Amino acid sequence: MNSADTAPALRKRHGNGPVFFVVATIFAVAVSVGWGFSVMSYTGLSGGVYHQVITVSAPSESEARISFEVNSKNGAECLLRALDNQMVEVGEVRVDVEGGNRMVNQTVETVRQASTVEVASCREQGSQD
Structure with missing residues (x-):
C-alpha cells in the first residue's frame, strides 16, 4: 500500500477537515460577536435612563x-x-x-x-x- 492509496481513504473517513474547520470557526466567531453585542445592548452597558x-x-x-x-x-x-x-x-x-x-x-x-x-x-x- 502506498501513500496515494491511503489519502482517499482518510478523506472519506474525516472529510475535508481543514476547510470545514475554518468555515466553522469563522461562523462561531461571528455568532459570538453578535451575541455579545446584543447582550451588551440589552443590559444597558451602552448607557440609558x-x-x-x-x-x-x-x-x-x-x-x-x-x-x-x-x-x-x-x-x-x-x-x-x-x-x-x-x-x-x-x-x-x-x-x-x-x-x-x-x-x-x-x-x-x-x-x-x-x-x-x-x-x-x-x-x-x-x-x-
Whole structure:
C-alpha cells in the first residue's frame, strides 16, 4: 500500500477537515460577536435612563402627584402625563433630574380630575432622541 492509496481513504473517513474547520470557526466567531453585542445592548452597558413609578395620587380636580425613581448617568429629562379615567391627557409637565439614582416627587397641574399619572419618557439631558 502506498501513500496515494491511503489519502482517499482518510478523506472519506474525516472529510475535508481543514476547510470545514475554518468555515466553522469563522461562523462561531461571528455568532459570538453578535451575541455579545446584543447582550451588551440589552443590559444597558451602552448607557440609558431607567425609571420606576412608586406612587400616584390625584387629590383634587386641579392637581395630581407622582413619586418615581430615576437612574441615569448624567441626568435626565422626564415627561410626566396626567390622564383621566378615559385615558385622555389632562396635564403634562417636564422635569429635569440630576444624575445618579434619584427619587422625584412631582405635582402635575390638571384641567379636570385625573385618575393616574405616568412617566411618558425619560432620556439623557441634552439628547435629541
